[in-house]
Amino acid sequence: MKFASIDMSRNKFEGDIPNIIGGVHALIGLNLSNNKLTGFIPQSMGNLTNLESLDLSSNMLTSVIAAELSNLNFLEFLDLSNNHLVGEIPQGKQFNTFSNDSYEGNSGLCGLPLLKKCGPEQHSPPSPTSFGVKWLVIIFGGQPKRRVRRRTRVRRTNGSNMNQMIQMS
Structure with a gap:
């Protein structure tokens, strides 16, 4: 049919x-x-x-x-x-x-x-699976940067000097 x-x-x-x-x-x-x-x-x-x-x-x-x-x-x-x-x-x-x-x-x-x-x-060409893996890397690859920013904020509120923060990076 x-x-x-x-x-x-x-x-x-x-x-x-x-x-x-x-x-x-x-x-x-x-x-x-x-x-x-x-x-x-x-x-x-x-x-x-x-x-x-x-x-x-x-x-x-x-x-x-x-x-x-x-x-x-x-x-x-x-x-x-x-x-x-x-x-x-x-x-x-x-x-x-x-x-x-x-x-x-x-x-x-x-x-x-x-x-x-x-x-x-x-x-x-990339397969749908490799495309998904790339997105996972992009998503999870950005996570450590966020943690660094949070730590930076905590250090700043604890009275750290901005120059010291830049030298530590």
Whole structure:
């Protein structure tokens, strides 16, 4: 059984595209354009083997284009334009049939069909897991600085000289 296309465009949806979407195997069209979706394109979307049309345009998606999307053998229409996608555009199968218009407005994308060539760092884009680890480092990396500031405040209230505080740093 195949579903007709699901059109949830222009609904001001926010947040990530849920991974569970990849479990709707009978889906032939999905339009989530013109919302406020963020985050990654779920790898699970590569399981939508009957998908013929995918429109994720005009959102705030940030990440690489999931390589799993190149498994969509029946995909005839793809619009990922006007997001914040980065990295190399997957190659092979249906991805070789899409024009620049499918990717327009994503300044971080490179590779065919775009004229922008990929540098070495763009050939192996970060995975969602490594992206999360980077955020953990940023979040927890800032913690010791806060402790130093608190100690500095305590020392200042205990009558320490400002010059001594600077020399101790």
